[in-house]
Amino acid sequence: MDKYFAKSELIPAVVQDAETNAVLMVAYMNKESLQKSLETGFTWFWSRSRNELWNKGASSGNLQKIVEIYSDCDDDTLLIKVIQQGEKVACHTGNYSCFYTKIM
Amino acid sequence: MDKYFAKSELIPAVVQDAETNAVLMVAYMNKESLQKSLETGFTWFWSRSRNELWNKGASSGNLQKIVEIYSDCDDDTLLIKVIQQGEKVACHTGNYSCFYTKIM
Numbered sequence: 001m002d003k004y005f006a007k008s009e010l011i012p013a014v015v016q017d018a019e020t021n022a023v024l025m026v027a028y029m030n031k032e033s034l035q036k037s038l039e040t041g042f043t044w045f046w047s048r049s050r051n052e053l054w055n056k057g058a059s060s061g062n063l064q065k066i067v068e069i070y071s072d073c074d075d076d077t078l079l080i081k082v083i084q085q086g087e088k089v090a091c092h093t094g095n096y097s098c099f100y101t102k103i104m
Numbered sequence: 105m106d107k108y109f110a111k112s113e114l115i116p117a118v119v120q121d122a123e124t125n126a127v128l129m130v131a132y133m134n135k136e137s138l139q140k141s142l143e144t145g146f147t148w149f150w151s152r153s154r155n156e157l158w159n160k161g162a163s164s165g166n167l168q169k170i171v172e173i174y175s176d177c178d179d180d181t182l183l184i185k186v187i188q189q190g191e192k193v194a195c196h197t198g199n200y201s202c203f204y205t206k207i208m
Contacts, residue, residue, distance in 0.1 A: 012116045012130060012181075014118050014127055014130060016127055020125075021124075021125035021126070022125070023118055023120055023127065023183050025176070026116060026118060026130075026181045038208055066208065069206070069207050069208035070203035070204070070205055070206055070207065071203070071207050072129065072130065072202040072203050072205075073195050073196065073197050073199070073202045073204070073205075074202075075205075077116075077130045077202075077203075078207075079127050079203040091177050092177065093177050095177070098176040098177045098178075098181075099174035099175070099176050099181075099183040100174070100177070101174055101175045101176075101177075102172060102173070102174055103173050103174065103175050103182075104142055104170065104172060104173040
């Protein structure tokens, strides 16, 4: 587990819908949030704006149930495949995915 | 364009296969690499290990042709949908995707 945080305390985690394969969001994990994600089966991140551990969907009810987690070839990025609980809303704006703005 | 780099000179870019929707890799872009990607239609990144602009696939021939680019709700992450040219290999290890190690 430590190896993922050898270069940086925070690493990006790409969250992908396991059912549609859409990329929903990118958030950051520290070691504790990865541990809590592995233990609970739901996504936990580190909020860089609030400086706190963050159980995604805890307030909205739109939790992300983890199906699979992959690390990348450099062990410094994670890919988390999830099934969205509650509404199919990953973004705080109410959108299904955070990537709703097309720039090219 | 500047808004994407307001918080950080380097932002993560998730590269997704436009044909299969698989997540291939995460790399980092600075302003210049985003500009070159938009101008050329192929992916350019900033290599954090080599400290240089990096035209993905320039040496291997496995270029990534850009189909679409999306920014996220915070304007600090990009999603790039590509069609892989040459071999379908995004990872320097020879794998199709960098995310080939399952940890959960």
